[in-house]
Amino acid sequence: MNFLSIFVLVPALMMMGLYVSKTRKQIQFVTATGASILMILSGVITYMYLSERAAGNMAEMLFTADTVWYAPFNIHYSVGIDGISVAMLLLTSIIVFTGVFASWKIDPLPKEFFLWYCLLSIGVYGFFISTDMFTMFMYYEIALIPMYLLIGVWGSGRKEYGAMKLTLMLMGGSALLLVGILGIYYQSGATSMNILEIAKTTIPIQAQYYLFPLTFMGFGVLGAMFPFHTWSPDGHASAPTAVSMLHAGVLMKLGGYGCFRVAIYLMPQAAHEMSWIFLVLTGISVVYGAFSAIVQTDLKYINAYSSVSHCGLVLFAILMLNQTAMTGAILQMLSHGLMTALFFALIGMIYGRTHTRLITEMSGLMKVLPFLGVSYVIAGLASLGLPSLSGFVAEMTIFVGSFQETDTFHRVLTIVACTSIVITAVYILRVVGKILFGVIQDEHHKHLTDATWFERLSVVTLIIAIFALGSAPFWISNMIGESVLPVVTQLAK
């Protein structure tokens, strides 16, 4: 146990705090304090990481620690972070923090809600700090199961269906993954399940041919890769606000992160030879997700399909297998995490007021809800890639990276994926025009009140983060870029 585990420990302590709290005030106090501590911690860890790198420590993972857990299986509890994990920890902290405020007045059973919410964040944090495949997988599954109850109890619409579909499909993904992990461990002949150890060995190519698809698909399910994306719209649409935020914002990134860290890093040869299959699939995700978003009328479905498209782009860029595109992929994870969280937060807030999510039933909301309206426009612009907002940086990097692959196959796919930018613009602008501008049709909507302080806090935090990433991306893209390097070297072997 070293200090990285504190990221897991704080939510665990929050759970204990919640367990003894009685009133809503106490619950709010515990969650707000815990989430703020996590925010500060991730800031501190970023600073420590950067200063360590500046001091010339070029190890692949910093702050590593290793404790033997189950000796007969060579399972260790090992943690460590590189630039990508740092970026993901930052993202997680921001989303957890804003999620707490977005569900400040959650009803009913606030205590149980936050207990599950904290368990979910334990899973996410743990996943990003672990370097051992077993611990990674364990945290991955820890993050899955609270979803069922969070959606089932506090969700809306077809929540039981959505919750069951999401849980079972993600469990299906993890089944593929577990076979993959066991296969990697035994075939590599490594003496531990540590990713860094296994990377030093070479897995026989015949084994890679079936382990790579298993692992990639396993994580791909969580990354909403076509044709395994169908849990995402139903799940996200029925989830409560904070859960949609955390799930679309961070949990889906677990998929991309895992594909990158496990599938490609450990099986570079297979990645070279088989990437084309998944490039086609993710290419379909990108375009298909965007087209589906156009025809939806439910705000959450629109955003969920847009997530499919954007997360598809993450996997797509990872599969380009060059440094620029991969850096772009990680940036896209950050950018999409922030803006989709903002979207879901805003949709939740609008839904809480209008009690409808259908765009056909809303119009002219800008007049009564100026704060939410403006924020929605900002989120939309970030999503369609306006310069100085985060989306631009990420997509620009991805497409520049993708164009470096000069053969026809990659070129064609890149061009196809590029069209998603245009389609994104269509559905974003359509929604903005429909619900925010024009005349208010529904009489009830004239008396709506604008955001409260905790909603504003949540929204403003996310907007600041989006601006920060969009206008000063270099420190973070450098940090990511150098951490992508080991994977690129591995691929060049």
Next chain:
Amino acid sequence: MDYSSFLQMREEFSLLVVMVILLVYDIFATEKALKQFQTVALSLFTLHTLLNCVPREAFAVAGGMFQYVPMQTYIKTILNIGTLIVLLQAHKYLDEDANRVKRGEFYFLTLSTLLGMYFMISSGNFLMFFIGLETASIPMATLVAFDKYNKKAAEAGAKYILSAVFASSISVFGISLIYGSTGTLYFNDIATVFTGTPLQLMAFVFFSVGLFFKISLVPFHLWTPDVYEGSQTNITSYLSVISKGAAVFVLFTLLVKVFPKIISDWQPILYGLAVLSITVANVFAIRQQNLKRFLAFSSISQAGYILLAIISGTALGMASLVYFVLVYMFSNLAAFGVLSVIEQRTSKVQMNDYNGLYQTNPKLSFVMMLALFSLAGIPPFAGFFSKFFIFSAAAQQGFYVLVFIALLNTIISLYYYLLVIKAMFLNTNEQPIETITSDIPVKISLVFCTIGILFVGLVSTFYDQIAVFSFGM
């Protein structure tokens, strides 16, 4: 002959002493002293568990009829703890007016089956094994039919004894063939001459049916749902955990000790049984509305998972197996504990009755949820670790496809476990089960199970201890 060596069978003697004391106490104690019968019985049994939980050096008694290896202490301790939990959960039931007179029998019969399992586990000879098997089976049938005025229980008892006798007669036929082809019944001697001639293979198949029946693997499982449904819930939990736990351990020991030479023959058999058991039981479990039948099918599929540990035949597999049984015991007994509390108070066992349970009984629903998540193999609960280990043990021997099939089945199992959780947490009910205050023994047992579910996985000491004495081929 030196009879003092018999005293080395400490576990068996200690259990026998407990049984005899209880029998005498039940017959001769005054009315006033009898009030304390259960307290005395539970304390004695706890004492017995504690006295016998430290492994000793390996030894053999009676020329190898009885063979002890340190690992057996662990499996026996697990069975002891499980029995203790079952007895705690049965406390309320046995305190009812109608059952008070039968308490002595209940304890005596339960402990006799346990004694039978002890001998079965430690046997070094097929005769000893068979005696143990029968000692474990016949009192079990009595226990199943314990509620003799309940038609379903009587029917279940008859079903159990008939199928058990049928299975053991096939088994003993197998043993006779083994004797006929090898000329000996001692495990150590058979191992060297059992080379897998057609006759010997037939003998092996016939013999193992008896054990497969005990473990209730598909297609030897048909008695399970009816018997589980008919018998009293605490007996059901005893059947599903203790009797099964002992049988899987014995199966593993026999396979690696007596039949190592025909590994290429028994591995495909187990492979098929594992796939069948897991899949068929899972598919059937989906449609169950009665929670006892539901848990019956769930326990059949769990037995299928256990085969994944056995099929490897390695020391790693052995350790994973014992660990799995330990975790399975905590999880299953927690689920059955909740079930029995609710059944005793309200006589409700249907899934619909559990709708909205969380509103009235948050603690019971919570324990039930932990138990089901653990059975489904969700981290951070112990069930995740035990499943991962058996998968790992099987994958180590290259059974990737089997692991994959088993994993696909965990998704199905998660679905039906979630159905119960959905009923308790999501569904609403006009008339939910009223708030239940459980009595102290049940509370102790449930707390104990909860602690087990939460910590046996996260703390690696348990597994490390078990792994020290594990053996394989």
